[in-house]
Amino acid sequence: MPVARGTKAQSTKQPRASKAPSVTENVPPQKDEGCQAKRSPSSPQGGPKKRSAFGDITNAHKNQAVTGKKEGVKAPTNKATRAPTAPTVAKNNEINLKKSLKKTPPAEVPVEHEKDSVPEEPVQQVPVVEDIDKEQLGDPYANAEYAKEIFDYMREREDKFLLPDYMEKQPDISRDMRAILVDWMVEVQENFELNHETLYLAVKLVDHYLVEVASMRDKLQLIGSTAVLIASKFEERCPPCVDDFLYICDDAYKREELIAMETSILRTLNFDINIPIPYRFLRRFAKCARASMETLTLARFLCEMTLQEYDYVRERPSKLAASSLLLALIMKNLGGWTPTLEYYSGYCAQDLHPLVKRLNFLLTYQPCDKLKAVRTKYSHRVFFEVAKMTPMDMMKLEEKLKS
The missing domain is CATH 1.10.472.10 (Cyclin-like)
Known part of the structure; x- marks a missing residue:
């Protein structure tokens, strides 16, 4: 219809009037509620979105000439072939759109959101875990990217270094003697101003060595001082020298004995001294x-x-x-x-x-x-x-x- 296409009613951005006659002939008039009933929340456009819902409504009125209850009753059969003018179609579409929006139940949108939020409920119940390494991601010396994996690996290594009850196999060493030795090692760590990691690792070296080797009480201090020496080489930037350890033992042992004990401890532990502490x-x-x-x-x-x-x-x-x-x-x-x-x-x-x-x-x-x-x-x-x-x-x- 060239007359309908040339009118100014096209500014309303509604469907073209030329398609109205065929639709009116083939489709019986229906109520607005029927248009709304055909909407599905699972439409590809996305039901909850306002712009998608607007598009669904206008497309529905493209295929149906809905002009209200009065127009559906008054429309005679001989007038059905007459094409309504473009202003009338545009005005009717605008009225029907407003009616359909008013008649849309307000509970539809919350229901759709409620359905969407069903899988999110357990997510909301999960406690928030803070990423403690994100602040050091830019520091190349912090190794923040691998911190979680490093400590997981240390947790796995704990199974390898679990200590049994070894004191029953020691013929000449008791628990009290071990406590006195560790108390002395704490003083050594303070005097040399060593790291705390050095102290903890030295105590672990003593325990793991005594698991494998039965020792006499006169060699217990030698084992402790040598363990501190090995741990210092592993942990410290500037570890004390051998003469320092001979001095703190009050020259009770010779240099050769200290070096021999160091060799014995390392070989007994298969040189695997990266023990979790x-x-x-x-x-x-x-x-x-x-x-x-x-x-x-x-x-x-x-x-x-x-x-x-x-x-x-x-x-x-x-x-x-x-x-x-x-x-x-x-x-x-x-x-x-x-x-x-x-x-x-x-x-x-x-x-x-x-x-x-x-x-x-x-x-x-x-x-x-x-x-x-x-x-x-x-x-x-x-x-x-x-x-x-x-x-x-x-x-x-x-x-x-x-x-």
Whole structure:
């Protein structure tokens, strides 16, 4: 129809009037609700989107000449072949569009959103885990991209270095002798200003060597000093020399004996001395908890107290570090075990409760008053005097662990 196409009603951006006669002849008039019933939330255009819904409605009116209830009743058969003018079609389409929008149930859109949100419900219930390495991704020396894999690998290596109850096989060494040796090694670490990793690794080397070799008590100090020498070479930038270790032993051993013991320890352990230690895990977990230096020092004190105790030899280093940090957080009223700590440590709070109670008992009742190297060390103000903190009451600790 050239007359309909040339009219100004095309500015309404509605369907062309030339298509109206054929549609009117073939399709009976229907109500607006029928148009809405044919809509499906699963349409390719996306039901919830406003622009897609607008397109669906206009396309539906393309194929149906819906002009309201009155027009459907009044339309005679002999007038059906007459093509309505373009202004009339445009006006009717505009009226029908407004009616259909008004008649659209307001509950349709929330229902569609509700259906969409069904698979998202479990996602909302999952606790948020913080990415603790993202801040150091730009530092090439931090290796933040591989930090998670490195500590997962260390967790796997824990199975290889689990210690048995070896003291029964030692004919001339007791638990008390081992405690005295470790107390002396703590003093050596302080005098030489060695890293804490060096101390922890040296104690591990002593334990793993005594698992394989039965030693006499007169060689125990030689084993301890040699273990500190090996750990220093592994951890320190500038390790002490052999003469320094001979000096701290008060020249009780000769240079040849120290070198021979170093060879014996390395061969016994097959030169595999990269043993997981609690201190590395402790620093990692403290980073997850955003713990302050004072809180970390308190956890270090709790963890270092276990070095002298033979009962903690068979504990996993990662679990010991996690329990020390959890007890420190409770003592400082800083909350409990967060989802981030659970994700990076691999332990839930219930897994740590028995060990936390044992650590608090160790802090409250020190077995031997003569072994004071660790307490004296952490009573200094450099270490925030954390050794002077009052231990938790066992009943209060039990309540906090349950809460």
